[in-house]
Amino acid sequence: MRRLAFAATLWLAACSLQMDLPPGFLRKRSEESGDLRAVTATGGRLRVRDFAVESHSTIGFWADAVRDEFAGRGYRLDDGHDVTDGAGRQGRAFRAQTVADGEPCGYFVAVFLMPGSWLPWSQDHVRVVEFTAATAEFDQIGAAVQAAVATLR
Amino acid sequence: MRRIPVLWTLALALLSAACATAGGGAQFDDFGERAPASLDDVTNGLQDSGTAAKVVRRSSDPDADEQPTQQQQQAADRMLVYRGSVAVEVARADDAAAAFLAKVAEWGGHLSSQRGPQYVVRVPAARFETAFQWVRAAGRVLDESREASDVTDQYLDVGIRLENARKSRERLLALLAKADKVEDMLKIEEQLRRLTEEIERMEGQQKLLADQVAMATLTATFRAVAAAGGPVQQRPSAFPWLRSLGADRLLGRW
Numbered sequence: 001m002r003r004l005a006f007a008a009t010l011w012l013a014a015c016s017l018q019m020d021l022p023p024g025f026l027r028k029r030s031e032e033s034g035d036l037r038a039v040t041a042t043g044g045r046l047r048v049r050d051f052a053v054e055s056h057s058t059i060g061f062w063a064d065a066v067r068d069e070f071a072g073r074g075y076r077l078d079d080g081h082d083v084t085d086g087a088g089r090q091g092r093a094f095r096a097q098t099v100a101d102g103e104p105c106g107y108f109v110a111v112f113l114m115p116g117s118w119l120p121w122s123q124d125h126v127r128v129v130e131f132t133a134a135t136a137e138f139d140q141i142g143a144a145v146q147a148a149v150a151t152l153r
Numbered sequence: 154m155r156r157i158p159v160l161w162t163l164a165l166a167l168l169s170a171a172c173a174t175a176g177g178g179a180q181f182d183d184f185g186e187r188a189p190a191s192l193d194d195v196t197n198g199l200q201d202s203g204t205a206a207k208v209v210r211r212s213s214d215p216d217a218d219e220q221p222t223q224q225q226q227q228a229a230d231r232m233l234v235y236r237g238s239v240a241v242e243v244a245r246a247d248d249a250a251a252a253f254l255a256k257v258a259e260w261g262g263h264l265s266s267q268r269g270p271q272y273v274v275r276v277p278a279a280r281f282e283t284a285f286q287w288v289r290a291a292g293r294v295l296d297e298s299r300e301a302s303d304v305t306d307q308y309l310d311v312g313i314r315l316e317n318a319r320k321s322r323e324r325l326l327a328l329l330a331k332a333d334k335v336e337d338m339l340k341i342e343e344q345l346r347r348l349t350e351e352i353e354r355m356e357g358q359q360k361l362l363a364d365q366v367a368m369a370t371l372t373a374t375f376r377a378v379a380a381a382g383g384p385v386q387q388r389p390s391a392f393p394w395l396r397s398l399g400a401d402r403l404l405g406r407w
Contacts, residue, residue: 028407037407045403051394069395075244076293076378097292098244100400102252104290107400132400135290
């Protein structure tokens, strides 16, 4: 029984999101599993989430879907650039400027595709990293957030 | 051996001379930052009219003497009129404009005019740079320009002409009091009428300049992305989770 509990703990730890947060961030306890949330003292917000998606897709498909979604909502994303997470997965990241809550802010979003395993109940997932902060803060720590994405597991 | 005290004295003298030179330079730099206002009469006049002009001071000529003359101080004081224009492309033009106008009110400014997505606002000169940078940060900058026009000479010139005109009016009034012929009285009154109109015109000109110095003018244009790249499509997404993404969602309640 103890071995089973230990194995379950290890499995849960392996499943949870791990990321070396940039300096100045505090990780918040998340109420949702598979969800990482962190904040800065001055209002910057970082969130990482996994979404179950249809099988046999590609990262290009989801990058286009994210771009299309934001274009439809009036966002103006840059051309995007390739990123790699801590597990070596290739992803796509975009940056945008917008106004939220009446303040100009920067927005960063990165998407990764995580194919499911051979198990029949396993699903593909899209991992989404988002970061937003007031423009000044975003300009200051945006690069650090992007660097932290490379440590995401 | 006797030469040693002489050398020491010489060395000390050189050292003290060097220190004195350095001290003088520091004093001058200090003055450059704290140059006193010499256009008090100008600012007082503006305050009387309900508008406090911002006199922007520029640092004095570093080659000048340590104690500047009054003329030099006056030359260092400048009245600048700030004007700027920024056009940005934003996600939601109405939201950005509303947020901007709220900020303008917070800065002590006001909306001067609006034409479509173009908003002309007046903000206190001290807030001009803040306002300019706010609009730049609100979206992708499409176009920007700004200038600071020096109106010091113009303002002083109007002031001098105004003072002369007032003195002339006083002289005419004195003449009118002494005039005993109706024809003379009519001529003097005609001159007085013209002079009064001229004085009022110059007072208006002076007030306008003071207002332009005190309140900078910024033209902000917020263009929605849709305007550049076609209509914004609000069709339902095939992947509902995509709807949960975005800066506004991220800043929502956690």
